[in-house]
Amino acid sequence: MLEIRDLHVTYGAVAAVRGISLTVGDGSIVALMGANGAGKSSTLKSVTGQVRPARGEILWDGRSLAGTSAVRIARQGVACVPEGRGIFSDLTVLDNLRLGAYRLRGSRSLASKLDAVYDFFPILRDRRxxxxxxxxxxxxxxxVIGRALMAEPRLLLLDEPSLGLAPKIVDQVYGIVGDICRQLDLAALVIxxxxxxxLSICSSGYVLRNGVVAVHGTRDDLMNDAAIRDSYLGA
Structure with a gap:
C-alpha cells in the first residue's frame, strides 16, 4: 500500500532523513521507532505532503506522491493523528470529530461515522x-484518533500517540488502536x-538512528534479538 524508497529530507544544510526505505502492506501495522531527532516525524510529514523530499520516492498504491498536495493525499485515504494532538480546544468534541469528515457528503453518512467512532470510544459520546x-x-x-477515522482512511498515521499520557492510558489507547485496525482492516504506520x-500491536518495525534505518524486522525478530533489544529497545 505504502512504499518509501531512498527517502531524503533536508532542512537547509541539515539532513534529517538520509535514505530511508520502508513498506506498509495492506491491513498491516508497522512501527517506526527511534529517539528524538532520528527522522521519524520528517518521514511522516513527507508522506502527508507537509514536507517536500529532497530525493527519493513515496508510492501510494503504486503511484508516486511526488508533487501531490497534502489535501489530495488526505483525499486518497491517508489520515494523520499528529504529534501533540492538534485539537481545536474551544470547539466541542462533536465539532472536532465533524471536522474530520470534511470529505463526506450527507448527514446520514456523518451520523453513521460518528456512531462508529463512539463504539470504539464510548467516553466521546458522553463528552460530545x-x-x-x-x-x-x-x-x-x-x-483525535476518532477525528482521523471520520475521514474513512485506508492508512492511519499516528505520530507519538503515547506522548504525555500515563502508562495505563497508553495501554488503553494502543489496545483500541489495534482493535480499530483489525476490525476496519486499516493499515497503520505508528511513530x-x-x-x-x-511493537505490542505492530507486526514489524523499523528503528531509525540519525536519519537512517539502523535495523528492521518482524516484531519477534526485534524483541527476541538481545543485541537489538538492548541497543534500541531497552533491556
Missing amino acids: DQTAGTLSGGEQQMM EQDASIA
Whole structure:
C-alpha cells in the first residue's frame, strides 16, 4: 500500500532523513521507532505532503506522491493523528470529530461515522457537547484518533500517540488502536519512541538512528534479538 524508497529530507544544510526505505502492506501495522531527532516525524510529514523530499520516492498504491498536495493525499485515504494532538480546544468534541469528515457528503453518512467512532470510544459520546480543551490528555488522544477515522482512511498515521499520557492510558489507547485496525482492516504506520508499546500491536518495525534505518524486522525478530533489544529497545 505504502512504499518509501531512498527517502531524503533536508532542512537547509541539515539532513534529517538520509535514505530511508520502508513498506506498509495492506491491513498491516508497522512501527517506526527511534529517539528524538532520528527522522521519524520528517518521514511522516513527507508522506502527508507537509514536507517536500529532497530525493527519493513515496508510492501510494503504486503511484508516486511526488508533487501531490497534502489535501489530495488526505483525499486518497491517508489520515494523520499528529504529534501533540492538534485539537481545536474551544470547539466541542462533536465539532472536532465533524471536522474530520470534511470529505463526506450527507448527514446520514456523518451520523453513521460518528456512531462508529463512539463504539470504539464510548467516553466521546458522553463528552460530545463538552469543549475539547477540558478533556483529559487520554480523552483528547482518543478524540483525535476518532477525528482521523471520520475521514474513512485506508492508512492511519499516528505520530507519538503515547506522548504525555500515563502508562495505563497508553495501554488503553494502543489496545483500541489495534482493535480499530483489525476490525476496519486499516493499515497503520505508528511513530513511537516507546518501542515496547509500539511493537505490542505492530507486526514489524523499523528503528531509525540519525536519519537512517539502523535495523528492521518482524516484531519477534526485534524483541527476541538481545543485541537489538538492548541497543534500541531497552533491556
